[in-house]
Amino acid sequence: MINEDVLDNPVWYSLTETHYNHGIDYGNVKFYQTDYTPFGAFIKDEDTTDAIEKHSKLIKDFFIVGNKPKMPSTLKPPIRYVGLQMILYNKIDYPITEPIIQLDKTHYQDLMSLIKLVYPEYFKSKTNTLGRYYGIYKNQQLVAVTGERMQTNDFIEISAVITHPDFLGQGFAKQLITLASDKIFEKNKTPFLHVDETNSGPINLYKKLGFITRRTLEFWKISS
DSSP, X not given: OOOGGGGGSHHHHHHHTTTGGGEEEOSSEEEEXXXXXXXXXXXXXXXXXXXXXXXXXXXXXXXXXXXXXXXXXXXXXXXXXXXXXXXXXXXXXXXXXSOOEEOOGGGHHHHHHHHHHHOTXXXXXXXXXXXXXXXXXXXXXXXXXXXXXXXXXXXXXXXXXXXXXXXXXXXXXXXXXXXXXXXXXXXXOEEEEEEETTOHHHHHHHHHHTOEEEEEEEEEEEEO
16 A cells, blocks of 8 residues: 655655755755745754745745744735645546657747646746656647656656647547556656645546545745
8 A cells, every 4th residue: 555645745755765866955845946846844843044045045936835933024915825635546547639749859839838828827938858848749839748747656746737728628628637647657656746725626626536635735925
């Protein structure tokens, strides 16, 4: 039986396990390097004041994922967001009818243009290198993508589920999530994802595909 406890602190364990080369280590506080993601985490009720102070000099806006951090007096109190952490235990039964390709460096500008249009805050210049990204093209335009972000020894996060506004309602996201989750299962890992608890449209889509809400998780936005 796979131990799911690591998902209670997914940023920490991603940076401790699969993505350890992509982190900045402040002891019991860790952050992704700023060109990968804006996320950090801590353990053992660590006093995060010093780490946050240092990290705020590297990036303007970032997040602690998990418990509320202790803040330096030089910064404003963090803004709290609540996400649902959802997990998938079984393969999705949904037909893939569109040609889907795995994106590589030749698709980078197309990917970043779509990200900038729909999903700019969480996606950094090297986010796409944290895992595999898949896309659907129409008339030589990248119109939908889905990829992988946080990874531990046993789990891979599905992230950046994005469809161009002109191409919504055609099942592209469902097909991309189906393929991405199949690829994760092929690695003998379990797919999971995070979604804002107020974002009812995507939540309902994920539920229809078989994702189960595992827990809520707090994201504390810090601005320098």
